[in-house]
Amino acid sequence: MNPQTSSHENPHKTIHLGIDLGGTKIEVAAITSTGECLLRERITTPKHPNKQTQYEQILSSISKLVDRAETDLKQTRLTLGVGIPGTIEKHSQRVKNANTVCLIGQPLQDDLEFLLKRRIAIENDANCFAYSETHLGVGKETKFESLFAVILGTGVGGAWVVxxxxxxxxxxxxxxxGHNCLPWLDEKDKPLQNCYCGKQGCIETYLSGPGYANLAQQQFGITADSHFLFSKKDHDTSAGQAYKDYCLRLAKSLAHVINIMDPNCIVLGGGLSNIDSLYEDVPKIWKNYIFSAGSKTKINTQLLKNKLGDSSGVFGAALLGAKVI
Ligand SMILES: [Zn+2]
Incomplete structure (x- = not known):
């Protein structure tokens, strides 16, 4: 489907809508050009056993969210950016690598542009998170030449802003x-876990919330979700060791990134970014794996907690949408 080009003109210049399309919820936010949030609403992502039906229900939900936001704001045809759990394949312009599988293979951008009668931006959700933290969060005051954003949640993702x-x-x-193999493997990292992507030993299988809980169950016999495990790290020997192992694996995985791109800043998002001790404990370890001329060399890369919340991609989506004319 092609958008109706005749109605593409005249997007509102100062209020921008963002949508964060996730597997469990769809969120809309309206922000001003300076990042002031005017409106935010979340709904549950439609579920349906038929993928095409679910896809159409998602389109309809996004359309209703946009309509409702514009009614509340007394505006029409605001700029819009959409963050998705996947990417748009450049050649086909269809969604790929989405863990909300009903999106895979769909011409999501064309369909939304037709439905909403405007041009929109669509970007990977981790990219949206990186963009929002760069311009409205950790990078707002301190301008970083390069920033690597990490999502530690149900899955593990990453994104670059340069x-x-x-x-x-x-x-x-x-x-x-997240789908590179964990670097500098130890015996305790084996056997490698199967990943949904078809490979084994992916970083995601160690550092995602479900991955962490799964390993704690296998290695220490603890049955608990990742948040409960982290809350017990100072009170239970096994939970404490599981936490140390997590820090070591995260430090190695981030050192791998630093050795390739050497970013000024790494910002964490996703539910596990709320574990405050990571920001102190991980940099103490990563220096052992970062290539350096001497052990006393200061590592300049900063590991920072997000400033806009663990799921701020919706603001980045809105900013990216504002660039679409
Ligand atoms: Zn994988």
Missing amino acids: NGQVISGANGIAGEW
């Missing part, structure tokens, strides 16, 4: 570090 711009990459997968 000189204020998202780096999508030749294949649209820049920053997809």
Whole structure:
């Protein structure tokens, strides 16, 4: 479907809508050009056993959210950016690598542009998070030349922003570090876990919330979710060791990134970014794995907690949408 080009003109210049399309919820936010949030609403992502039906229900939900936001704001045809759990394949313009599988293969951008009668921006959700933290969060005051954003949640993702711009990459997968194998493997990292992507030993199988809980169950016989495990790290020997192992694996995985791109800043998002001790404990370890001329060399890369909340991609989506004319 093609958008109706005659109605594409005249987007509102100062209020921008963002949508964060996730597997469990869809969120809309309206922000001003300076990042002031005017409106925010979340709904549950539709579920349906038939993928095409679910896809159409998602389109309809986004359309209703946009309509409702514009009614509340007394505006029409605001600029819109949409963050998705996947990427748009450049050649086909269809969604790929989405863990909300009903999106895979769909011409999501065309369909939304037709439905909403405007041009929109669509970007990977990790890229949206990186963009929002660069311009409204950790990078607002301190301008970082390069920033690597990490999502530690149900899955593990990553994204690059260099000189204020998202780096999508030749294949649209820049920053997809979660599906590299865990580097500098120890015996305790084996056997390698199967990943949904078809490979074994992916970083995601160690550092995602479900991955962490799974390993704690296998190695220490603890049955608990990742948040409960972290809350017990100072009170239970096994939970404490599981936490140390997590820090070591995160430090190695981030050192791998630093050795390749050497960013000024690494910002964490996703539910596990709320573990405050990570920001002190991980940099103490990563220096052992970062290539350096001497052990006393200061590592300049900063590991920072997000400033806009663990799921701020919706603001980045809105900012990216504002660039679409
Ligand atoms: Zn994988």
